[in-house]
Amino acid sequence: MIRLEDTSGGAVSAAIASERHRMGSPTTGMVLTLLVISDEEFQSDATSAGVAAARQHPMRIVTLIPRPEGKATRLDAEIMVGGDEGPGEVAVLRLRGELAGHANSVAVPLLLPDTPVVAFWPGAAPAIPSDDLIGRHAQRRITDAAAATDPIAELQIRRSGYLPGDTDLAWARLTPWRAVLASVFDQEVGPVSAITVTGEDSNPSVPLLAAWLGSALGCPVDVQLDAGPGLTSVVLTTDAGPIAVTRPDGRTATLSRPGVPDSTVALQRRDLAALLSEELRRLDPDDCYASALASLPELA
Amino acid sequence: MTNPLRDPLDRRLPRVAGPCGMVLFGVTGDLARKKVMPAIYDLANRGLLPPGFALVGFARRDWADEDFAQIVHDAVREHSRTPFNEDTWRQLSEGIRFVAGDLADPAAYAELSKVVADLDLSRGTNGNHAFYLSIPPGLFPVVLEHLKTSGLATSAPGAWRRVVIEKPFGHDLESAQELNKLVGEVFPSGSVFRIDHYLGKETVQNILAVRFANAMYEPIWNSNYVDNVQITMAEDIGIGGRAGYYDGIGAARDVMQNHLLQLLALTAMEEPLSFSPDDVRAEKEKVLRAIHLPQDIDRHSARGQYAAGWQGGIPVKGYLEEEGISPDSTTETFAALRLDVDNRRWAGVPFYLRTGKRLGRRVTEVAVVFKRAPHLPFASTAVEELGNNAFVFRIQPDEGITVRFGSKVPNTSSIEVRDVTMDFQYGESFVDSSPEAYERLILDVLLGDPPLFPRHEEVELGWRILDPVLDRWSEQGQPDQYVSGGWGPHSQYDMVSLDGCVWRRP
Structure with a gap:
């Protein structure tokens, strides 16, 4: 040095x-x-x-x-x-x-x-x-x-x-969650009538994910707060039954779908270096972040 | 069906394979353990496999699921590119199954059907399965036949069944056509994925990016400026334990017919209308069709066999002394060949292909060598050390691009020009983010994305080009012996000096 x-x-x-x-x-x-x-x-x-x-x-x-x-x-x-x-x-x-x-x-x-x-x-x-x-x-x-x-x-x-x-970075932290949720919709799941997003109080990723899901799926989102760590669950209500991704420990999530046995998904929280690497991969404006941000509800 | 959560603008979201599983035949092979299994783990670790992904092993072993999982575990621990992560492993291992049975036993396929059907229920693989045949081509007929009769090859509506095969795709045109027919009877052509791992390499894909994304190179990429093109794939190893496979096959069939012709096609092709698989393939096929062989194959080709010698300080055996090789084998371990591309862009530019084992070092490159400047306004002594300009794609190792040009030597009283090189290293600008070719290719199989896989037309065109050479060579008896650890037989130099060219030392 x-x-x-x-x-x-x-x-x-x-x-x-x-x-x-x-x-x-x-x-x-x-x-x-x-x-x-x-x-x-x-x-x-x-x-x-x-x-x-x-x-x-x-x-x-x-x-x-x-x-x-x-x-x-x-x-x-x-x-x-x-x-x-x-x-x-x-x-x-x-x-x-x-x-x-x-x-x-x-x-x-x-x-x-x-x-x-x-x-x-x-x-x-x-x-x-x-x-x-x-x-x-x-x-x-x-x-x-x-x-x-x-x-x-x-x-x-x-x-x-x-x-x-x-x-x-509140948006970058969501990428693995969003990837799992998007993969659920690679199959026909039918319309989603309600969404519940649960996560740590005062974690900005929680309302951001709720805003993204709500605007992409066009339905109301209920945000529940708990002790975390980070995001703990997303439940989507469909005609066939609930689809849920739950991650109580900040490491491994369980994906449950109607009619399919539960499966395990590795969903670790990532460190700052990994988040920064993701940010630097593409340097053009992130339009999806912009629209998620725009669909955030105003603070009461 | 469109996915409401996949916005085309959303480029953070990785392309994750949909619900599916893979059935691996030949689980104990080198390739399966060193490449396929680790690649599957690496994909899972990067979050690119679906949550319920299933991996089924099929072999004649008395194993339970756990035993096979242990084999995969060990292979992953030893060979995976990304660090080992318990959580990822847990996710993956939940979907590992094993079916014990003989490749020719119908009962084993009935069992496999049961396991696959069960996975559709228990893991949600939804009837989507890829069959990876990591087995010698001699066993393809029996496996394909059973996949057909057992109904495993038949996909349900809305689901897919795919088959993955590795080179060699035949050993001449006739056998390649036979193989294509055989596979085609069981799987429709869109469901057949031929793995040529070279095409999965980032640097090979980069040939197209560099050529068609830049303004600088394409204007000089033709016979007005290019003197010759040299495509080299050199290996420093001998045949190792592959005597059974290699003898009778040789360097031209093993490497030239697939890898080198693909590299030639990417280097010489016209700009495709788009990067859709069909458009890229159309241009590649046009180039392959335009290739013609020299009139006098003997004078414009070279073949050799490595003799005993020292390589990098280690004494090594000659090819004929290798275990399992007959002392009068005429199989070549070095092959070089001039090809011409008959179109306006390339008329008169020789394309030299060469490949060999036990050469100086392991290197694969495509070198586009330019003509000398038409006039040099310097004293002849000033440019004595100036060679031809060259643009080199370094495919492996040390992936990148080298540009060779003349520059003034500093601190000389008069102007003096010497060759210098300018380097772009993949490892410098995009460090350690480069996934293994197998990761990319396996993911593409699961996604059903075909651009990086050669179609049977390309395979057959390759044989059409090479068959006359192989026929001619088969009449010539023993190939030239060359000393291990050098750059191959002397005949290769004669072959290029005929045209007034010289080989680059790669």
Whole structure:
């Protein structure tokens, strides 16, 4: 690791290049730049998840940590290139004092040329990510409503601030559930007359799944809250009887269908690196997330 | 029926196979244990198999379901690509069954029918089953016959039955037609999936992506710019324990007829109207039809047999000394051949195919070698080290693309040009996300998605091209001996220098 104190964005960029050169591989196959905007609480996990995701998507990870509290205005950097960590490049930057409000100026020289830029807020996120100083550079902006103090209210903020290119990890967490539910409908099941979605209180994925199912199947959804972990069950009422996916332990689900014996489905909760990898697989706007978000009921 | 939860815009949702099961014949074979079983597990681990997926083993062993499950478990533990996960294994193992019996015993097929029918009820496989024949082709007739008479091959309305077969698809045109007829009598052609694992490789599919998604390459992809095309598949291993299979078959039948001709077709074909299976196949068949053999096969082909030698520091036996090989075997372990494609795009461009065992290293590549620039405004000494430009698809290992071109050598007083290469590595831009070819192909079988499987027309066209060469070679007696660990017999160099070309060292 290289430490640079009281430095500049350009110097950090030069330091990464010279470290690459020293290792004998000055050119790289980086496919994108990931900008992580975070406070000290979330930065370490988010950066590590980025490093792990870089195994699938070799990228430059720039973690920007605004530290407005001090008097001195300066930039401190920690740089890691390649090695055991994975193929990516990592720059963790602390923006002290007044600089905290000008993260933009530090990020610009560090963006890789002519490749996508993704912004990720693992903790608190701006109300309109695309309007943010950093968010403006990114074609994909990832937030995590679950990290907010009131995740359900946060989801409403995501909805009102949505612009194409935004996504939220609450949506990515649902993919395995949605895949199982969709596979149920690969056979004829007839019309669904009611849906019950049960899950952990204050887990934003619960109302999001309910909204998606309700709008896709065109029927009312009842949301029940329990102690989790995460989502615990989805029950679809059909003429032939109920179809249920239940996952009490956060690992293995049981799929029950009328007239078919129950079967087991592995449905583990995934870690941040896996979620981030999924997010980075496609960088165009996620229209399905947009329509699920739009069908969320207003908070009472 | 449309699925209300599958929005075409929803590209996060994986393509998951519908309710179905697979019956595996030949469960103890290498291929079944090293490729098929691990691929099934990897698919389950990626969440791509339906919840009630069932795997039935069929063999002449005195096993219970648990014993077979243990075999699968061990194969998965040893060979799977994704990490072992107890939850996934539990899901998969619930659907594992075993039927003990002889391949020729009608009672065993009656038992199999019972098990399959029971799975439809107990696991909800809904009558959808794929029969994977991982057995020597000599046993196909008996198995297919019994699948037919027992009614296993017949699908109920709304359900499917499919059959999966592995190469070799015959050993000449006649036997290939016979096999196709045999399979065709039992399964309709849309239900027959021929596995050529090469076509499941990401890098092979990437040939089409690179050619038809970019503006840069297609304009020079023709005889105006291309000097020759070299398709090489080299193996560093010998025949190993496959003497029984390999002797009498040889390199041309084993590799050239299928893998190399497929690579040629993908490299030379015109742009398909769309990427639908029929459109892609139509273009591939057009190219295969346009191929013609040289007038003088002897001068434009080369064949060889590996002799004893040292390979990578290890002493190795010659082909004729391998166990199970007759000392006067004339089977070739190296084959090279010039082909021409008779159309406007490729007229006059030789396509060289070569494959061999016990060569320098394991590598498969397609190299498109370009003509030299028409005029070089440099002193002749400056370009002495400049060769032909080349565009190379590296199929395996180290998958990617290499472009070779001339660049100025730094720090020389006058301008000097030398060949340099520019590399794209799959492993660099899309690290470790690349699934095994078998995963992709097995999933496609279960989804009923045929574009990556050669149809019998392609197989027969391949034999039509190769049969005259094989006939000619069979009159020539012993192939040239070549030293193990090198790049094959000398005759291959004569064959290309006739046309003023040289082989790349892959």
